[in-house]
Amino acid sequence: MADKATQEAKVLKLCEEINTLLTVNESGAWKAGDLLVKASAIKVGGKTLTLKQLREKYLPNFAISYLSQLRSTAEALPPAKRKKHLKKGVTWHECEIARRSRNHCIKAEVATKEDSLDDYIDYVHINKGKTLSPKKLMRDRINAATVDNRKTRALQVEQLKKEYPNWMNNCHNLSCLDVLEKLEKESIDVVYADPPYAAFFKNENRKCAEPESKGLETACDSSTIDMALPLTLDIIRQAAKVLKPNGKLVLFQASTEPDRPEVISLLRELGLGTIFPMYWKKSQPQPSDFAIPFSHETERILIAGRNRKAFQGFYNGKGRTDVLDDNVIANALQYNMEYEKQPVSRSFYREVQRGERKYGDRHFFEKPVDICKFLLEKLTFEDDTVIDVCGCTGSMIEACIELNRRWIYCESNETNYNLGVSRIGEVMERVAGIKPEDDDASVSA
Numbered sequence: 001m002a003d004k005a006t007q008e009a010k011v012l013k014l015c016e017e018i019n020t021l022l023t024v025n026e027s028g029a030w031k032a033g034d035l036l037v038k039a040s041a042i043k044v045g046g047k048t049l050t051l052k053q054l055r056e057k058y059l060p061n062f063a064i065s066y067l068s069q070l071r072s073t074a075e076a077l078p079p080a081k082r083k084k085h086l087k088k089g090v091t092w093h094e095c096e097i098a099r100r101s102r103n104h105c106i107k108a109e110v111a112t113k114e115d116s117l118d119d120y121i122d123y124v125h126i127n128k129g130k131t132l133s134p135k136k137l138m139r140d141r142i143n144a145a146t147v148d149n150r151k152t153r154a155l156q157v158e159q160l161k162k163e164y165p166n167w168m169n170n171c172h173n174l175s176c177l178d179v180l181e182k183l184e185k186e187s188i189d190v191v192y193a194d195p196p197y198a199a200f201f202k203n204e205n206r207k208c209a210e211p212e213s214k215g216l217e218t219a220c221d222s223s224t225i226d227m228a229l230p231l232t233l234d235i236i237r238q239a240a241k242v243l244k245p246n247g248k249l250v251l252f253q254a255s256t257e258p259d260r261p262e263v264i265s266l267l268r269e270l271g272l273g274t275i276f277p278m279y280w281k282k283s284q285p286q287p288s289d290f291a292i293p294f295s296h297e298t299e300r301i302l303i304a305g306r307n308r309k310a311f312q313g314f315y316n317g318k319g320r321t322d323v324l325d326d327n328v329i330a331n332a333l334q335y336n337m338e339y340e341k342q343p344v345s346r347s348f349y350r351e352v353q354r355g356e357r358k359y360g361d362r363h364f365f366e367k368p369v370d371i372c373k374f375l376l377e378k379l380t381f382e383d384d385t386v387i388d389v390c391g392c393t394g395s396m397i398e399a400c401i402e403l404n405r406r407w408i409y410c411e412s413n414e415t416n417y418n419l420g421v422s423r424i425g426e427v428m429e430r431v432a433g434i435k436p437e438d439d440d441a442s443v444s445a
């Protein structure tokens with residue numbers, strides 16, 4: 001009992017000191033943190049006191065979250081480690097922001113536990129004029145990594161252009177309308193169009209993290225309300241010209257606005273009125289507008305041809321359904337669920353950690369390659385020609401290369417073009433036997 005009393009007296013004494021330090025002198029945070037670490041280590045009656053007990057009994061003037069921060073920062077930076085920072089004039093508050101930011105990064109899987117706290121502290125100290133919160137700091141770090149990666153990627157693309165001029169002629173950093181206009185009439189088997197849909201991020205009731213904060217690219221041309229629909233209609237007009245008699249248009253629809261009357265009537269008017277609507281069930285509902293009782297879990301894909309004949313003879317024995325979900329695709333293509341199920345996925349961060357991907361390598365609009373392959377196998381044969389008019393990350397082109405289809409890639413946005421082209425370059429190298437300059441996928445543009 002006596003021992004318990006002595007131990008309690010020790011805790012009490014330390015807590016009195018903490019009270020004085022924090023009440024009288026705010027700059028005593030470091031010292032208070034150290035004393036809290038000490039007080040929490042003392043065993044009273046064989047047990048150490050929890051922070052909650054310490055606070056209730058001895059430190060009622062302070063919020064538990066504040067005490068917890070004091071203690072955690074003191075633990076993360078014991079006196080010997082903090083010395084060099086203090087020499088540079090770093091404050092306890094800056095160290096605290098840095099520590100919490102590092103925790104956020106680790107939780108979001110954009111940093112590992114091996115990441116040095118010192119880097120975070122230096123960053124906060126250098127930027128001390130700005131208002132920094134731990135989460136903002138995390139976003140800054142991701143953005144910085146993304147910008148660096150964009151620069152590297154642009155250099156790689158320049159190099160690829162020099163090495164493979166012929167092959168690169170099939171990747172067009174142009175508006176698809178300019179490319180479509182130059183193509184021969186009735187020369188294409190599939191026009192694949194995943195156009196931008198307007199105002200995707202403008203919903204104020206949307207309750208989920210902005211994709212940029214997860215290191216995902218969101219660049220997109222023609223994404224305003226007055227541009228998105230006219231572009232889709234122009235693509236349909238051009239597709240009607242360049243498609244072979246049995247050719248098909250694959251048109252992704254906005255999940256919030258499927259089957260717009262302008263789209264359907266133009267397809268009919270231009271003789272592409274045989275339409276098979278498909279649903280891609282993403283297995284990951286989008287939070288979208290929380291004021292509305294429904295969320296969007298599917299995206300609609302219209303597959304339009306001139307007549308039923310255009311679709312006959314293409315059945316490959318796999319999944320005759322209009323729902324593309326994990327089951328269908330898994331059966332048909334050994335769908336890699338872990339990687340492809342969620343275009344916006346945590347697995348991305350793991351890939352970053354393993355050094356297989358870099359920030360900015362993923363785009364918010366990226367479609368899974370297996371969806372592309374699935375569609376290709378239903379609509380084309382080997383050596384058929386596919387044009388991806390809104391190419392972005394190049395997922396359809398990856399599918400084309402793997403399934404031996406000829407291809408044309410168009411993307412007007414430079415950031416996305418660089419993303420797509422460097423991926424296509426990697427795929428060309430990965431798929432054995434295909435050397436860019438040997439490939440005769442040269443549909444003249």
Ligand SMILES: C[S@@+](CC[C@H](N)C(=O)[O-])C[C@H]1O[C@@H](n2cnc3c(N)ncnc32)[C@H](O)[C@@H]1O
Binds near residue numbers: 365391
């Ligand atoms: C929804 S994303 C396509 C995503 C793509 N299917 C993928 O899996 O990566 C639409 C893309 O179309 C591009 N775009 C917009 N207008 C365009 C145009 N006139 N010509 C070519 N690309 C365009 C945007 O910059 C954006 O990258």
